Amino acid sequence: MTIEYQFKEIEAKIQAKWNTSNSFLVSEDSKKPKFYALSMFPYPSGKLHMGHVRNYTIGDVISRYKRMNGFNVLQPMGWDSFGLPAENAAIKNNIAPAKWTNENIDHMRSQLKQLGLSVDWDREISTCNVDYYKWEQWLFIQLYNKGLIYKKTSMVNWDPIDKTVLANEQVIDGKGWRSGAEVERREIPQYFMKITDYADELLDGLDDLDEWPTQVKTMQKNWIGKSSGCEITFNLDKSDEVIKVFTTRPDTLMGATYLAIAPEHKISNNLSKNKKDIKSFIDECKKIGVSEAEISTAEKKGIFSGLFAKHPLTKESIPVWIANYVLINYGEGAVMAVPAHDDRDFEFSKRYQLPIKQVIHSVDYDESKAYTGTGRLINSDKFNGLSSKEATEAISEKLESLGKGKKRIQFRLRDWGISRQRYWGCPIPMIYCETCGDIPVNETELPVTLPENITMNNSSVGSPLNKMTEFYSCVCPKCGKDAKRETDTMDTFFESSWYFARYACFDQKNKMLDDRVNYWLPVDYYIGGIEHAILHLLYARFFNRVLSDIGLIESKEPFKKLLTQGMVLKDGTKMSKSQGNTVDPQDLIDRYGADTARLFIMFAAPAEQSLEWSDNGIEGAHRFLKRLWNIVNDHIKDNSNRKEDINKDLDKSIKELNFKLHATIQKVTDDLERRNSFNTVISSVMELLNFLNDSDKKRKLPYSKKQEVLENILLMLNPFVPHITAELWTYIKEGTDIDRMAWPILDKSALVQEEIKIVVQVNGKLRGNMIISSDQTEIEIKEKAIKIDTVKKFINNESEIKKIIYIKEKLINIVIG
């Protein structure tokens, strides 16, 4: 054993050993319980960042811990390798996206291996590989034929100079990021997946996910946004046309003073053909991006349409406005505006001096703002006096009887648009024929391979597929005439929605999935960034259900337990390439080793909270490992002059050490099993090591006792710092392998204490403490407490004592006054 902790040599040696002995390759094994630990796979952006280190270390700690507990653990790794950054890099560096991506993968793979992850690398997958994405094309065709995928038009950001569609991220302050041109909204035909067919299932399924964080379930629930309400039909004056609105508050109908329709509403569109001012208003609205954040933060603006609608109950004419705050995607793309009881309508009414009519009573009603709560109805004719709930019912029924309304459920969730006007993605397997329309590619013709040998540069933005006749010209599978292949590719969320299943059958050449998925799925423990709380996790849940419904997967939900790790922030914001505030973990690994990097990232903050990056503290983690190295080293040297002298004094300190050891095992196990609290695991083990060191200094401990505690410390640290613990293990326990050792076992008898220290408070303030024995009665303890000197001086007279509260084996609070 070397005197110094030579992490470089140790880590290389241990990793080589894992590699040659195939330590982490797994297969289905009916004799052991299975455990599928999965970290969200990385996008190969170039090099590892701290978020990756955090994510994969958490996953590896769990995997190693579970392995020590006798599970057959699968921990796979792969690459989410289609996506926009490859195209950006291609344009910037004049390199093909495929080449750029694969080079990044090679580099990042070697970095991940340096971290010492217990990954089954045989199962590595990359989504830009045709062996992977051909199954998406196959699935696309199945779902298209089932009607779960369909085509409709929808809005995109259009850059009029570059003549290309922009991602929301590429729109900066309403302008194209490259051209600087004002971006326009444009409507184009695209493919959609009917996720709304699964809205109820996805909502109800959340109830069964009892190992998911509540906030993630709440976010998903709100995102799906199931609400019951009423669809109300307003007839237009002097026209046969109607405007339908959806409202969750039919009780406020009598306060509706105008209607507001979206700029994209059919009626807005028709009006714009003849009215210049309306056309220019709608054009103005198109300059607001397509994202909901932009729409809802934009100043509320509108224009009177010139139309009036008849209120279905009062028969009054109310004006119809075109307003930029009405979302075309929700409900009917039109709202009945009740300014007195809706914030947005209120703001709009104030701006355009539209009438505000209060119809819900509230004791502290304030005319300067909307009252959005419920209450008794006023100013509502025969509905006066009803509660909001009663009125909702009564008004809905009245409307139904008039044929002007019906109760219905509305979801906020929209169908998932999966078409992308981009090159670096999975080609959508559709063909457009002038005679036959949209026809899926014949399954026997799959895969539709994405040509990889292309060039992208500054002078040719936009998808190169549009210019490649060899790619898009084809014949119609139905009639055989010349036809054009779809050049759009799929949303990259498509790839990440089923990769967890493919790991189980990574080498299956003939099918998308086989029976092995039912051994491994569902994923037992899924770890990934909180930023994926909604989209990725919802799409994956949706996909799992779809795959289940077509008989490919048995389980309904893909992820049994979820841990959403916090972001690694730098300068207070998300580390990202585009912001240029990334920290390269390679420096850490080179200077301190993987174990130090792993230990520090797990120690620095609770896994679920954001971690503001700072270089300080790394030294501390490294120092701890050096200390561990030195203590074990000293212990081994001690072996030669060992002597086991046990006297009475020593007996007591052994008891204390035993207590500390088993209290630590108990806490650490609970932290890992129940609390997902890794930082406290490390601090507990640090405490134990400090305690061992201190008691050994006070009074030399017997060799065997020290050996026992050190072994347990190494075992508990092994999931976090697997290299140094494996190396130390070979010295402390020659001839055995820590990778085959079991997790320490708790001895409850070590936790029994005869004497307990409790604290004494007077009126909730700490005034003293005392030692009690476990067999003392409550009355004895209380009597003893009021006699403590430091306590007595806060009690003038015992008659002042109102009561004494005793919390078992914790504290006494003497209440005076």
Add this chain to the structure above:
RNA sequence: GCCGGGAUGGCGGAACUGGUAGACGCACUGGAUUCAAAAUCCAGCGCUAGUAAUAGCGUGCGAGUUCGAUUCUCGCUCUCGGCACCA
């Protein structure tokens, strides 16, 4: 704007079920060792007053519930994540 988090010493954080606020670590200060430095080891370290014992104050802000609140309730502020084409 809407949805979901977060806020505790100089810094990262601990306090799990309402019960000793500041574990563990960083930084800093003093000491040992050293020719010297690094490394290592030992000690101290919330704020205010005090030589000290000790006392008072203290968990973003303002209220409330309670014998007792970092923890529960209500109202705010700031901040982070998401908002459907970044992944």
